[in-house]
Structure formats: structure tokens, C-alpha cells
Amino acid sequence: MTVIQAERLRKVYGEAVAVEEVSFTVEEGESLAIVGESGSGKTTVARMLLGLETPTSGTITVCGRPRAAGRVSSKERRRRAREIQIVFQDPYSSLDKLQRIGDVIATSLSLHFTLTPAELRRRTLELLESVGLAERHAAMLPKQLSGGQRQRVAIARAIAVEPRVLVLDEAVAALDVSIQAQILNLLADLRAPGGMSYVFISHDLAVVNQISDSAIVMHRGAVVERGPTADLLREPQEDYTRALLAAVPRPGWKPSRRGT
Amino acid sequence: MSRLGGLGTAAAALLAVVAVTTLAAPLLAPYDPDFPDLLSALAGSSSSHPLGADALGRDVLSRLMYGARTTLLGPALVICVSSVVGTALAITAAWAGGRVDAVISRVLDVLFAVPGIVFALITVAVLGPGIPGVVAGLAVAYTPYVARVVRSAALRERSLPYVAAAWVQGRSAFAICVRHLLPNLRPIIVAQSVSALGFAVIDVAAISFLGLGVQPPAADWGLMVKSGFDSAMRGQPLEAISAGVLIALVVASVSVLGDRLGRTV
Numbered sequence: 001m002t003v004i005q006a007e008r009l010r011k012v013y014g015e016a017v018a019v020e021e022v023s024f025t026v027e028e029g030e031s032l033a034i035v036g037e038s039g040s041g042k043t044t045v046a047r048m049l050l051g052l053e054t055p056t057s058g059t060i061t062v063c064g065r066p067r068a069a070g071r072v073s074s075k076e077r078r079r080r081a082r083e084i085q086i087v088f089q090d091p092y093s094s095l096d097k098l099q100r101i102g103d104v105i106a107t108s109l110s111l112h113f114t115l116t117p118a119e120l121r122r123r124t125l126e127l128l129e130s131v132g133l134a135e136r137h138a139a140m141l142p143k144q145l146s147g148g149q150r151q152r153v154a155i156a157r158a159i160a161v162e163p164r165v166l167v168l169d170e171a172v173a174a175l176d177v178s179i180q181a182q183i184l185n186l187l188a189d190l191r192a193p194g195g196m197s198y199v200f201i202s203h204d205l206a207v208v209n210q211i212s213d214s215a216i217v218m219h220r221g222a223v224v225e226r227g228p229t230a231d232l233l234r235e236p237q238e239d240y241t242r243a244l245l246a247a248v249p250r251p252g253w254k255p256s257r258r259g260t
Numbered sequence: 261m262s263r264l265g266g267l268g269t270a271a272a273a274l275l276a277v278v279a280v281t282t283l284a285a286p287l288l289a290p291y292d293p294d295f296p297d298l299l300s301a302l303a304g305s306s307s308s309h310p311l312g313a314d315a316l317g318r319d320v321l322s323r324l325m326y327g328a329r330t331t332l333l334g335p336a337l338v339i340c341v342s343s344v345v346g347t348a349l350a351i352t353a354a355w356a357g358g359r360v361d362a363v364i365s366r367v368l369d370v371l372f373a374v375p376g377i378v379f380a381l382i383t384v385a386v387l388g389p390g391i392p393g394v395v396a397g398l399a400v401a402y403t404p405y406v407a408r409v410v411r412s413a414a415l416r417e418r419s420l421p422y423v424a425a426a427w428v429q430g431r432s433a434f435a436i437c438v439r440h441l442l443p444n445l446r447p448i449i450v451a452q453s454v455s456a457l458g459f460a461v462i463d464v465a466a467i468s469f470l471g472l473g474v475q476p477p478a479a480d481w482g483l484m485v486k487s488g489f490d491s492a493m494r495g496q497p498l499e500a501i502s503a504g505v506l507i508a509l510v511v512a513s514v515s516v517l518g519d520r521l522g523r524t525v
Contacts, residue, residue, distance in 0.1 A: 050428050078430035086428055094421040098443050108429055154425070161429060 001028045002064075003164050003197050004049065004084075009058035011044050011221075018044045020221040022058075026165065031191070031198040033212035033229060035205065035244065041221040042201045046169045049199065050086050063164055082112060085158035089170035091150035095142040101128070101153050102138030108160040123160075131156040131186060148179035152186070159190060167199045172207060184210050205248050209233055217241050268520035271513035278510060282328040291319035293326040293479045302496040312498040315491050320484075320499045324506060327479035332510075334391050334398075334473070335460035341399035343453040346406030347445070351437050353407075354414035365411070368404040376401035376463045384472045394473045398463055405456045406449065413448045417441055447521070455518030458511045465507050481507050 004026040011019040019041040026032045034042045047053040049060060051067065060067045062083045072080070088094040095104060105124045109115060115123060125135055131152040142150055151171065158166055168187070172180040184207065191198065200211050208215060209229060216226040217240065225238045236242045264272060281288060291297075297317035304312050311320040353364040380397030387393035417423070418441065426436050467473040468482030476483060481503045488500025 050424075052424055052428070074430065074432050077427075081428060081430035084428075086425070088421040088425065090421060094425055096422045096426075096440050096444065099440075107431075111430055157425065157429070 002026070003028050003062065004199070005059075005061040006045075006049070007059045007061075009045065009048060009060070010056045011041070011048060011053060012056045017221050019048070019055075022216075022218070022221075022223055024216055024223070024226070026197050026199060028164070029191075029195045029197055030214070031200060031212045033200045033202060033208040033215040034218060035202060035208055035215055036218035037203055037244070039220075040218040042218050043169055044221075045218075046086065046167050046199065046201050049165075049167055050084060051080065078112060082161050082163055084165045084167065085161055085163040086167040086169060087151070087154045087158050087171040089173055091147045091154060091174060092142075094154050095150055097142050099142075100138070101133070101140050101142070101145070104153060104157050105138075105160050108157050112161050127156045127160050128153075130159075130190070132182070146179075148175050148182065151175060151179075151183055155183075155186070155190075159196070163196065165197045165199060167201070169201045170203070171200075173202065173204065180207065187211060205233060205245060217244070264517070264520045267516055271516040271520075274509060274513045275517065278328060278332075281325055282332065285322075285325040285329070289319075289322035289325045291322040293318060293322040294477055295319075302491055302494060304496065305498060311502045312496060314484075314487060314499050315494070320502060323479040323484060324481070324502060327481050327484060327503075328506075330391070330474050330478055331465060331468075331481040331507075332461070334395055334464040335457055337391075337395045338398040338402055338460045338464070339453050339457045341395070342402035342456070343406045343449060345399070346403045347410050347442075347449055349403070350407040350410035351414050351441055351445075353411050354418050355433060355437055355441075361411075364407075368407050371400065372404040372408070374401065376459075377467060380463070380467050381472070384467075389472045389475060391474060394464060394467050398460060402456055402460060405459075406452050409452045410445055410449055413445055414441055417444050451518055451522035453518075454514060454521055458514035458518065461507065461511050461514065 002025050004024075006025070007023050009019055009022045010017070022041070022045060024032065024034075034045060036042050044053060048055050049062075054069045062080070067080070099107075102124055105127050106120055109120055109123055109127075113123075124138065128134070128137060133149065133152055133156070137145065137149070137153075142153070145153065151174075155171075172183050175183065187198065188211070190196065198211065200208065202208050212229045214227065215229045215232050216223050217232070217238070218224070219240045225232065225236065225241050232241065233245065236245055295318060297313065297319075299317060300309060300313040301315055301317040302313065303309050303317070306312070309319050309321070311324070313319055314323070349364050349368070353361040376398050379401040380394050383397035383400075384390075384393035387396060423436060423440060426440060464473060465480075465482030465485070468480050469486045471486070474480035474483055476487075484503035485500050485507070488497070488503055491497070492500050
């Protein structure tokens with residue numbers, strides 16, 4: 001089953017074209033990577049998928065229902081919330097600094113499910129545990145957690161709603177490499193049972209290689225190449241993809257010293 | 261205390277003393293503030309009247325203690341009303357954006373352009389002299405003081421990803437504004453309200469001085485400056501000076517406190 005079908009998406013800000021004729025589909029349980037340098041329009045695509053931006057033209061169909069533009073009732077917004085959720089890049093500003101971690105998750109849960117206080121508490125702790133946090137974290141404020149821990153909270157908040165698709169917008173870019181690996185493993189674990197699909201937005205090809213089945217490469221708002229991730233990384237067809245690949249530092253890479 | 265600094269702590273202490281004295285005036289005041297003792301009229305400083313007596317022989321110190329009530333109640337009401345209304349307008353404007361924001365912002369600009377005293381003169385003309393008219397006029401005039409600053413802070417707060425996350429989760433706009441924006445904006449609202457309180461004290465006292473605010477024979481610092489002005493002409497400046505100094509001290513303390521609270525935001 002196709003969970004996301006984006007057709008000929010286009011977004012124009014004044015004179016500037018941010019996204020040009022972008023089409024892709026995401027199947028149930030699939031993980032699609034959207035790759036490109038900063039400014040290539042990948043975050044704009046993510047925001048359009050979530051309804052945070054309105055496409056200038058083109059259509060988005062989620063779980064078989066076309067997403068009409070314009071104002072929607074809050075009931076319809078809650079229904080859409082259970083289809084698609086997002087984890088943002090910056091784990092510092094994506095949590096309310098005054099809201100305790102347990103409340104972040106409990107608020108999500110009680111918005112979408114009817115639970116008794118005991119069930120709510122149990123489910124909150126389950127979710128925290130599933131992202132590798134403990135009961136004691138529930139009473140903490142975001143400032144008491146590290147960046148990696150905060151990103152786990154953001155993931156728990158998103159999956160609390162039990163969405164069909166999770167969009168990760170550079171969700172590991174702000175974290176250091178060992179924490180990145182932890183979060184990627186966590187995402188791989190979460191994916192297995194529920195059949196949740198991922199849209200993984202990143203500039204980092206090493207990360208994309210680990211997490212995605214297929215990928216599209218964006219450059220200046222347009223898709224320049226698409227295909228299974230493994231093929232794309234092994235035998236890139238386009239110059240731009242090759243340039244992106246060449247920009248990844250590899251073992252044995254020595255910083256060149258200028259002058260002397 | 262440390263976050264207020266030395267001057268800030270002194271200002272807070274002075275305001276605390278004024279507040280306690282005001283509340284405990286019936287216990288602390290040496291005389292009935294309205295009792296005319298014509299034999300001591302225009303008396304200077306003495307052991308029985310530390311700050312002398314006014315033209316009707318009423319004890320100045322007692323009148324200052326009781327007068328703090330009317331002097332500070334008016335400005336406090338002005339700030340309460342204007343802060344609540346201003347914050348509501350500011351968050352509405354920042355959240356809705358577009359045309360709603362444009363209309364609210366232009367209305368605030370217009371209000372900002374008219375001096376508070378002019379507004380108070382209009383409402384006093386309608387409601388008659390006294391505290392209600394003054395408070396109504398100044399509350400309208402002070403709304404943009406709070407609203408403008410809170411609006412720009414709310415715009416910044418609204419653009420943070422946690423607000424987008426709450427929206428994507430399906431929370432209502434009202435819940436996001438009240439549960440997330442308002443608590444995060446609270447320090448700025450408090451700091452700005454306290455700063456505005458200082459100006460409101462001056463404005464209310466000025467209107468009483470003009471004879472349109474608190475009406476005699478009630479004790480009020482603004483009125484005391486006015487009646488003390490007449491006494492000064494007759495050689496006894498103590499009433500005008502003590503009331504004036506007290507207004508200046510309270511306003512300065514409130515301003516310092518507002519500034520310190522604003523800095524720690």
C-alpha cells in the first residue's frame with residue numbers, strides 16, 4: 001500500500017523557486033531518503049508533507065486521502081496527526097523548555113487516545129523506555145537532558161501518536177557521531193514491528209546508507225536522481241550525486257595543508 | 261536576590277517597606293489622616309509632627325501613609341487591565357499573523373501616539389473626576405506598552421519547532437497559546453508590566469495634581485504635591501517635598517526593578 005504519494009510538488013516564495021516538480025511515493029514500511037545539500041529544498045518538502053507549508057501547486061496524498069489545502073477542523077488535524085509525524089533537526093528548540101518530559105509524552109497520548117490516569121502513566125513510561133529513557137527522566141525538564149536524550153524524547157512524542165509515516169528532518173545532524181549511531185539503531189528497532197514508514201531527510205550519505213531503502217537526490221529544488229539507496233551510492237549516474245559522494249570524508253582522508 | 265543586584269535589592273526592599281506601611285497604616289500612623297488640628301496648621305518638623313502639618317493642620321506623615329493606598333491602587337489597576345488585554349492582543353496578533361496582526365498592530369500604533377493623560381482626560385470627561393475614569397483612560401493608553409513588546413517576543417517563540425511539533429500533533433491553537441506561549445512569555449510580560457507601573461504612578465499622580473483624579477479630602481500623594489504647593493507659597497514646603505520625594509523614590513524603585521527583571525529574562 002502506498003502511504004505517501006507526492007505529485008509534481010512546487011513551492012515558490014516570491015521570486016525564488018524552493019521546490020520544482022518533485023514527485024515520489026513511499027510504500028508502507030518503506031524508508032525513503034531525501035538527500036541534498038542545504039538549500040536544496042528538502043526541508044520545504046518535509047514541511048509540505050506535514051501541512052506546515054502549502055504547496056504552490058501539486059498534490060499530496062497520504063494513506064489514500066488527498067490533502068486539501070486551506071483551513072481544517074481540529075478533528076481533521078488530529079486524524080492527520082495519526083498519519084504523519086515529524087522529528088525536527090534541533091533537539092533544543094523542539095521541546096518546550098518549561099514542560100517536563102513525562103508531560104510532553106502524556107499530552108500527546110491524551111490528545112489522541114482515551115486513557116485512564118493509570119493507563120496514561122503506564123503508556124508514557126513504556127514509550128520513554130522504548131526510546132531508551134528511564135522513569136526518572138519523566139520528571140525532568142529538557143535542560144536536564146543531553147542533546148541525544150532530547151532527540152529521543154522528540155521521537156517518543158512523535159511515535160506516541162502511532163503514525164503511519166515518520167518524517168525525520170536532519171534528525172541526527174545536530175548530534176555527535178556515537179549518539180547518531182544510537183539514534184539510528186533506535187529508529188531501525190522501532191521500524192520493525194509497526195510497519196511504520198520513514199521519510200529520512202539528510203545531507204549525510206553515510207547516515208542515509210544505514211537507514212533507507214531508496215533515495216531521491218535533490219539539487220536546487222528539483223530531483224536529479226532516484227533509485228535504491230545501495231545502487232545510488234555504488235554507481236551514481238549524475239554528476240551532482242557523484243559530487244555529493246566525493247564530499248564524504250573517508251578513512252585515510254588527510255586535511256590538506258595550504259602554504260608552506 | 262543575587263540576580264537583582266545591589267540596587268535592585270534596595271529597590272525591592274524600599275517597595276516592600278512602602279507596601280507594608282500602606283497595609284499597616286491604621287496601626288503605624290500617629291494621627292487620623294483627616295483630623296484637622298488648626299492650631300498646628302503649616303507647622304514645621306517637630307517631635308509631634310515629624311514631617312509637619314498641612315494648611316488644615318492634618319499630620320503629613322499620617323496622610324502619606326494612608327495616601328499610598330489611593331496613590332498605588334490606581335496605577336496597579338491600570339497595569340493589571342492593560343497587561344491582560346495587551347498580552348491577549350499580542351498573542352492573538354502573533355499567532356494569527358497576516359491581516360489580524362496588521363489590524364491589531366496599527367491600532368496599537370495609534371494608541372501609542374496619544375499621550376496617556378489625554379486619554380484619561382477623555383474618560384474623566386465621560387465618567388467624571390475620580391479613580392474609575394482615570395484608570396479606564398490610562399488602561400487603554402498603557403495597553404500598547406505591554407502588547408508591542410510581548411508581540412515581538414511571541415513572534416519569536418511561535419517560530420520555534422516545538423510549536424510546529426504541537427501543531428502537527430493536532431493541538432488546538434488556543435491550547436498552544438495558553439499552555440506553551442504564555443508560560444514562556446511570562447518573564448517578559450512581568451518585566452514590561454513592572455516598568456510600565458512606574459510611568460502609571462507618575463501619570464495618576466499628575467492627573468490628581470491637576471484635580472481630575474483622586475478628590476479631596478482623600479489623602480493622595482499627587483494631591484499632596486498640589487496642596488503642598490500652596491503651603492510652600494506660604495512658607496512651609498515640607499508637605500510638597502515629602503510627597504514629591506516619595507513619588508520619585510517609588511517610581512525609581514519600580515523602574516530599577518523592572519529593568520533588573522527584564523535583564524534576567
